[in-house]
Amino acid sequence: MAARSPADVDLGRLEGALGFLLRLAQLRTQARFFEENAEADFKPGEFTVLWVIWHNPGIRQSVLGQKLMIKRAHMTKLVRSLEDRGLVTRRIPEDDRRAVELTLSTGAETQMKRAETRFFAFEERIGAPLSKTEVEQLNVLLRKFLGLG
């Protein structure tokens, strides 16, 4: 009855709960990232933000936040820290002086090219418990779940 090892634990209905499985999958992925990429330039969140700015130069801070589900107040702090590290430049557009347009610095582009290799190599590795077809299925289902593509 009283479980003495993780394998003995009975999760009951929880084991079929999508929210629970998503949380666990995300936690495990994040934990593995920090184990295997201790000396990486960027954390996953930073990489993602920089990546999207890189591929959408001049993107507005609010749009970036909406897309990546980052709240405005947190976005401010995040962008400030990237700016302080010389990775991102901010520009106030003439047509709407409330907004902020974000661009990658040239130094950041160089760093991102290196980080890209490492990051997507990791993405390949974490799919390992699944076959190539299964990874593709999982991708399709998650994108549909999220209303992307």
Place this chain on the structure above:
Amino acid sequence: MAARSPADVDLGRLEGALGFLLRLAQLRTQARFFEENAEADFKPGEFTVLWVIWHNPGIRQSVLGQKLMIKRAHMTKLVRSLEDRGLVTRRIPEDDRRAVELTLSTGAETQMKRAETRFFAFEERIGAPLSKTEVEQLNVLLRKFLGLG
């Protein structure tokens, strides 16, 4: 070029990255949970911990932490808060006086029966963008990804 709305944003290879999709899916699920369950007794993390204790009475604190990927130091604080609220009882077993065995209080069982209904109803709802078959596929793939069942 410069994206003015989230729909315009180009995610490039990121859109096919498992870690990224998992993070977004988890974030969205969590955000929806708090929108729709503002008056719930328990947060998802608390519900999960209480659920596992409920279904594995006398489970050791360390085993629970391993299963749910909660670090020991955080586990201590979490269990303390549950104990302070009269939901969980701690017991030092005679055969290993370093360990702590966790059990649900009777009051907590009653609360959990109510919470169970709400929680799993939410779990049903979040699967909505997908068909029943797709939800089942997603469950299977995530469990395999996690090395469960």
Place this chain on the structure above:
DNA sequence: TATTGTTATACTCTATAACTATA
């Protein structure tokens, strides 16, 4: 009035390291 971004504050989750007690 509504929107964009900022500031201030607080709470949760997580990470680390040093510690106690038990094995």
Place this chain on the structure above:
DNA sequence: TATAGTTATAGAGTATAACAATA
């Protein structure tokens, strides 16, 4: 020596509300 749990501390992420500037 190793393990289970605790304590203390720090950092990241997130939420809220109040605010300024602009639309």
